[in-house]
Amino acid sequence: MNDTFLISIVTFTYFFAAFVFLISIIFHKKSVDKWALIITVAGLILQTSAIIMRWIHSYQLGIGHAPLSNFYESLVFFSWSIIFVYLIIRKRYPNKLFGILSAFFAFLILAYASLSGNVNCTIQPLIPALQSNWLISHVISSFLAYACFAIAFGTSILYLLKIKMNVSMLPDAPFLDEVTYKMISIGFVLLTLGIITGAAWADRAWGRYWGWDPKETWSLITWLIYGAFLHTHLARGWRGVKMSLVSIIGFIAVIFTYLGVNYVLAGLHSYL
């Protein structure tokens, strides 16, 4: 079996999981929620196997490398990270809405990876600059950070909906606020680690840890926005709405760092 085929099964599994989470919200059934969780976990196990399979397959092709090196592989890992982070925080924040959000987000990313014409899913050989262990840790920490920010983005939107439109089925505002803050503080640490490992890689590859190329600069911009967010907690007058706005702007910067730099700006990182 082929790993891309497995991934298309995973794509539908996450869609189905989101749907079952939705049913469990509408009918307030605990047992349904359990099924949604089982489906999500099954999806994650399947996805992990697909990633490992691809890894092994690349060695069989004689171009062995961790499957974290082109756009398709990064999308797959991004969606994996979102589900992974969701399952970790689920115990602490057992809210079914987060289940819908995460599963649906993961589904969207995989659907884009499989269906979009401009994502090449073949296993490609690695150019020499990408053959580095620093790069692997760089990609893992960056995408785990992105996953945390994606969840914080979701909770910030829910927060604004709750405050501005008073949607009653949503969790209370202070709870959403707390989740946003937690996800961003963890995401910030991971992003910092991502930038540091990226800097270490750049230092090995080009002899400079920081070169102000567009991708690097955008990761710094993202870092600054979330840094501002963390300090908004300390500045009175920046509670609630303003904080959510910073979190939303932060996620836009994440997306731009990930995609915009390659599609809109040119730079050294144009191979990812």
Place this chain on the structure above:
Amino acid sequence: MIKKLHKLFSSVKLTIFLFLFLAATSILGTIIQQGLSMERYKTLYSPGVFSALKFFNIFDMYHSWWFTTLLILLSINIIVCTFKQVPRIIRLISPEKKEFDDTVFKSSQIRKIFQSQKKLSDIERQAEIIVKSLVGPPVKTAKGDAIYFLAEKGKYSRLGMILVHISILLILAGGLIGTMLGFAGQMNIVEGEKSDTVALFGGKGPEKLGFDVRCDDFTVEFYETGMPKEYKTDLAIIDDGGKVTSGTMRVNHPFIYKDLKFCQATYGIAGVSDFLIGARNNKTGKEIVLKPDIMKKVPLPGSNASFAIARFVTDHGGMGPAVLGVLLEPGKAHDIFWIFQDGHNINQQQKGGFIFTLKDFSRLYYTGIQVSKDPGVFIVWIGFCLIMMGFMLSLFFTHKRIWLKISGSQDKYEISIAASVSKNRKAFEEKLEELTRETTVE
């Protein structure tokens, strides 16, 4: 004045402003390419825009006076804020006074008082459970009629924030040292040749190294797709005294000599020579091999024509290396056509009764080395390590402290609890409620 400045620099609002302002202005440098030559910029922008951008140093904005000023303001902001926190943090982590001070039961962040009619030994057991499950194993002290339980955990997590802030200063300082005392540039050396000059990035002109760098050998391996798999250079450094230090440099594996780092960045073909062109006679099927130099005509045996190579390209239309061949037949116009390596049997190669192929040639490579010197890099790595440690301290550890006092006498004991936590206060309070519910008898 000083007071006002102090107030400004100790404000978190300034921090947020600086963060967001730095973020916003940084975007500019990702839209406008940095470090090109002025001539290039002049062709890109109209004169008015050009002089405005030049005035604000946008062409090298991350090293401009105003960007540096923003970073300095941020550093002052960090120093002032962090120093302001130091006395509070010292107070929080300094060892607890042995004497119990009842004021904590009035002033603490989290407080609770309730009565119980249980036996003292039961209450004590319960108290121990509460303190232990909220914070940790308690220290028990009796003073007067009262019994005190105290537990504390994770106080050093308070240092996390200081560590993070100091690391930022270290990283900024390391960066500054690097830009002031270091340099970075590129040198291209053809196989077998040597050079002592680095072309600095950002149009800063050449830098003499004071010794020669020789490229002894360059090798490149390819994947089947033709994409480079690995390339490396055998380097030799020839010092003043003629001492030779040699080593190998691969992509992602720099060669380090003294305080200089040599990174394998690129490579290219400096020249080609020794062409072998196969010409197969269409009628006889016999192939002859020609050895023309570029722009030198050679006779084509078996005919009255002659042949020359006009040009060589490393890749023609994605079909690999090719030479532009010229067939000169008396009384006819020159026939010019591309000749490819074997495997690309395109019609064009059949000229004048021959089929031409490019059989072989030798490449002379040059190696592209990025040379850098950065005396600040060590400080930056220390900053990176410390910032992660600071994050770990403040993220994964919580400073929790709890005092519990049992006072009163038989049948009507009073239990007072005071606690403080550095984060997750709500969860702590909920757990406290739950633990005390069983004890409380109203």
